Amino acid sequence: MEINLWQIIFQAVNFGVVLFLLNRVLYKPVIKMLDDRAKKINEGQLAAEKNLKASAELDKEQKAVLAKARKEAAGITREATAEAKKQAEAILYEAKQKAAAESAQMHKNAEESIAKKQKEMESSIKDLVVATSKKMLESTLSASDISKINKAIAAKLK
Amino acid sequence: MTTKSIALIRTSSKLDASTLKLVNKHLTSLSKQNLSIEQVVDPSLIAGFVIEVGGKEYDYSIKGSLAKLQAQLS
Numbered sequence: 001m002e003i004n005l006w007q008i009i010f011q012a013v014n015f016g017v018v019l020f021l022l023n024r025v026l027y028k029p030v031i032k033m034l035d036d037r038a039k040k041i042n043e044g045q046l047a048a049e050k051n052l053k054a055s056a057e058l059d060k061e062q063k064a065v066l067a068k069a070r071k072e073a074a075g076i077t078r079e080a081t082a083e084a085k086k087q088a089e090a091i092l093y094e095a096k097q098k099a100a101a102e103s104a105q106m107h108k109n110a111e112e113s114i115a116k117k118q119k120e121m122e123s124s125i126k127d128l129v130v131a132t133s134k135k136m137l138e139s140t141l142s143a144s145d146i147s148k149i150n151k152a153i154a155a156k157l158k
Numbered sequence: 159m160t161t162k163s164i165a166l167i168r169t170s171s172k173l174d175a176s177t178l179k180l181v182n183k184h185l186t187s188l189s190k191q192n193l194s195i196e197q198v199v200d201p202s203l204i205a206g207f208v209i210e211v212g213g214k215e216y217d218y219s220i221k222g223s224l225a226k227l228q229a230q231l232s
Contacts, residue, residue, distance in 0.1 A: 126231035130224050137204050137220055146171050149205040153218045154173070154180035 165193040165211040170203040170219065185211060 141149075165185050167173070173181065178195065185193050189211060200208075206219035 123232060126228065130228040130231070134204065134221070134224050141205055143171060146205045147174060147177070149220070150169065150171075150173055150207060151177045151180075153206050154177045154184070157180065157184035157218070 163189065163191060163193050163212065165189075165195050165209060166198065167195055167207050167209050168198045168200045168203060168219075169207040170199070170201055170205050172197060172199055173207065181207070181209070185209065 167181065178197075182193070182195060185195070193211065202221060204220035204224075206222070208219050208222065209216040
C-alpha cells in the first residue's frame with residue numbers, strides 16, 4: 001500500500017475546514033443555545049425557588065393572619081357570650097325581683113283581704129249572737145221570768 | 159210647800175210592790191231624798207228596767223246589757 005502525501009494533506013486540510021465549519025456553524029450555536037437554555041433553566045429554578053419561598057412566606061403570613069383572626073373571633077365570641085350571659089342574668093334577676101315583689105304584694109293583699117273578711121265575719125257573728133240572744137230572750141221569757149229578773153236586779157241595787 | 163223629785167222608771171212589765179220597794183230604797187239612798195216614782199212600760203227592754211233621775215239614766219235592762227255586750231264585742 002502506497003502512502004499519498006498529497007492526499008493526506010488534502011484530507012487533513014479537508015478535516016480542518018470541516019472542523020472549522022462545524023465549529024463555526026454547528027458547535028458554537030448549539031453550545032450557545034445549550035448555555036442559554038441552561039441559563040434560562042437556572043433562572044427559572046431561581047425564580048421558582050423565589051416564588052416557592054414567597055409562597056411559603058405568604059402561606060405562613062396567611063396562617064398567622066388566620067390564627068390571629070380566629071383568636072380575635074374567639075375573643076369576641078367569648079366576650080359576647082359573657083356579655084349575653086351577664087345580661088341574661090341581669091334580666092333574670094330583675095324578673096325574679098319583680099316576681100317576688102308582685103308575689104309579696106299579692107300575699108299582702110290576700111292577707112289584708114282575709115283579715116278584712118275575718119273582721120267583717122266576726123262583726124257579723126257578734127251582731128248575730130246579740131240579735132239571736134235578744135230574739136231568744138224575747139220569745140222565751142215569760143211574764144213570771146221577767147218578774148223574777150226584775151226582782152233579782154232590784155235586789156242587787158245598792 | 160215642797161215638791162218631790164220624780165224618778166222615771168221604764169220597765170219591760172210593771173214592777174210588783176216588793177220590787178218597787180227595793181228600787182225605791184235604792185233611789186232614796188242614791189238621791190238622799192224621797193222620790194215620786196213614775197213607771198212607764200217599755201216591752202222592748204225585754205226584762206229589767208231603766209231609771210231616769212236627776213237628769214241621769216241608770217240602765218239595768220236586758221236590752222241595755224245586750225247593747226253593752228255588743229259594744230264590748232265590736
